[in-house]
Amino acid sequence: MVGVITGRMNIAYAQSGGPTAVINRTMMGVVDAALMSGRANHIFAAKHGPKGLIENRFVDLARITGFQRENVANAPGQALGSYRKEPTDEEAATIVCNLQRHDIRALLYNGGDDSARAAAIIQAAAASSRYELQVFHVPKTIDADLLANDHTPGYPSAARFLATAMSWIDCDNRSLPGVYIAVTMGKNAGFLVASTALARNPEYEDSSPHLIYMPERLFDEEQFVHDVKRVYGQFGRCVVAVSEGIGKLVDGKFTELVVALGKSLGGDGFGGLTLSGTISLADALVGIVKEGIEGVRVRGGTFGYEQRVAAGAVSPIDRVEAYDVGRYGVYAAGLADGGSKNIGSCGVSWPDWTSLSGRTTEGGSVVIVQRPMNELVNGTPEQYSATLNLVPLDVVAPPKAKGLPLKKFMPPEFISPNGTDVTPAFFKYAGPLVGDIERFGRLELPEVGPDEK
């Protein structure tokens, strides 16, 4: 336990893991809350996350100007630079030492579950060297698979990009009918690929995507060809969305499909060539359909990094929530005090904020509280509003040694019984996060007679 700091103090902030479209909004939330509290001396921001923490390389966000802010507030990716690294115990000790050199009393670590784990390691290192430090994890990941979170900042915008692009691709596929297979990110969980369902225009029965393959269900090539054949037979076309993480059991173990297919060909992959995961997956699936269905035009595409940094597709709710998780972290550190009213931004509720004010804590993880599943399954949709809370770090990031699940999966309530679609509960879950998508109508004029003049 650490004491309450009442005067001015220094805090630190770091960005880690994969880029998102809104992580710099979180940085701005940290900066604004800290500066407005009047109690932040310096806001030391590590360059390239854990790398800067270890190498003692910081800039001071308290010196940010309006111009600088304009430059980066809406820029995708990490303006401070990122890095993927779980600090070793030795590195964690170095980090604590560096934080001490700058008299930093609170560290806000912004990232996914690996970052939450890194935060816990740093917290432990501080405790063992008896340095009074609060470490907070602030959530971010496009995959929405962080434990104890309803979703995470970054997900709504990536999902919005995918749903938007898929609504365009539906028009493409109707123009030149055939089979189109689109591979999305989401190695562990299906939230991203599932979001492509929002592209559908409910006015039309044949609106795509027609089939959605999530990593939560085992993939079977025969069933896949059967599914595509059925849709193609029904609509004369078929659009498929597939998560890069789909796989099957090989020797009783979940194995990514590209790897599994490589093995089934004998050897270490496709003729000895190195596989680079997702890209080959589209190829492999196109090949499977071509082999299984004669004479059909089949094409595949793999969404690249643009999906995780789609600044042009930021969801209105993501923009606000990303900002607020950063602000909430600063309030949790006891730096700011909102008085007696809910000081969450419009659409974000901070029910427990008063208990955070000046609290004594070793830190924790800021979470977007999960909406009750029974409301998503049975309830009527209400005005969406996020609720923030602070939970212990190990709730979000259990130590790997414990053998607990490290990430969230799509709950079964979101997956249709046949395993190739989502349920109405998923639409209630993802709809408000992603926001309205531009969907397109059709030209529905009657055909003229053969000799009409």
Next chain:
Amino acid sequence: MVGVITGRMNIAYAQSGGPTAVINRTMMGVVDAALMSGRANHIFAAKHGPKGLIENRFVDLARITGFQRENVANAPGQALGSYRKEPTDEEAATIVCNLQRHDIRALLYNGGDDSARAAAIIQAAAASSRYELQVFHVPKTIDADLLANDHTPGYPSAARFLATAMSWIDCDNRSLPGVYIAVTMGKNAGFLVASTALARNPEYEDSSPHLIYMPERLFDEEQFVHDVKRVYGQFGRCVVAVSEGIGKLVDGKFTELVVALGKSLGGDGFGGLTLSGTISLADALVGIVKEGIEGVRVRGGTFGYEQRVAAGAVSPIDRVEAYDVGRYGVYAAGLADGGSKNIGSCGVSWPDWTSLSGRTTEGGSVVIVQRPMNELVNGTPEQYSATLNLVPLDVVAPPKAKGLPLKKFMPPEFISPNGTDVTPAFFKYAGPLVGDIERFGRLELPEVGPDEK
């Protein structure tokens, strides 16, 4: 030669080839000009282009309602459906017969060079059966490689999508530095991949894409690895944009790179697997870099169909020009008469429109007139404005038997001497078409001292 038709008449319209984001704007241009002329009885629109022409399946666009218009005017892809087919002489005779059944005196055929060739075949069939028919080709292709055209409707928006996505990817690559290889469409010409250069923020020397590979230059794996190494050495990161059409000489013949690489491995491709072109290209290039440069993070991505139907990235100029080439086709058919003033839409000039009014013609191809190269190379940029004109069909689509080039290539004036970048002339060419791209600034705060408190 056909006579001038002075009363009300029926016209036909067909959409063909690959989808674009703005081809339905062209349809609306045709509809608006025809309806406003007061001289169009029916606007027979073929379902799925050549397929509908052959099978005598039409709808009447003269019956379009405001609601229908709202549905499709901004929808990407072909609202009427498309098809890829060059009619045989027999099919062309059937088409002429079908047009005759509907008393259609002018056909507007909207597509790329294959469509212009189809238009010429139909025109010839009409002449040989002595049916008075004007056939007009109206341009469309995202590749901008149509002969006699400065560019084509569809290109500016596809280019805008690519430049926008690449400006996001630059932020991603700065967050987590490494090598990223993005493959774009453009099998024949480099205009699309070149447009990624517009993503660069000229304020920063290391702004990406750093290397651009166009099909107009032969690809050399060794030089490629050398180029990537040099950029990575200089900036600690490297973003590469590659056209799907790059290739090399195999037995003295230009061969697409994926095919060439497959051959060099012996056999008919990668271990007997069917290649699906563009997708494998990213994989192959990632493999080449990984092999050539040790310990560098290399990823690849292939833009899918979203790039050609990116309704969210329509360029303002593309929107207007796509509309106007459709209107111009109707005026060229002698249906409408604009009086004595330039009746081109804002930003589009119709210098020869008066000569079109009521003209006697067998048809032709609507073109966006090429800007003089010396102005692009040496001139100062003026206010951009497109100029439309009508040229004989075989100027845009020479008969294949003649052995002439069927498509346009990037002129050498647009390609940098080292072959991996574009010139200032290209920026002058593409800049106004694509319009302003959102580019992102950086956080440029000084690093703090190691013990600053």
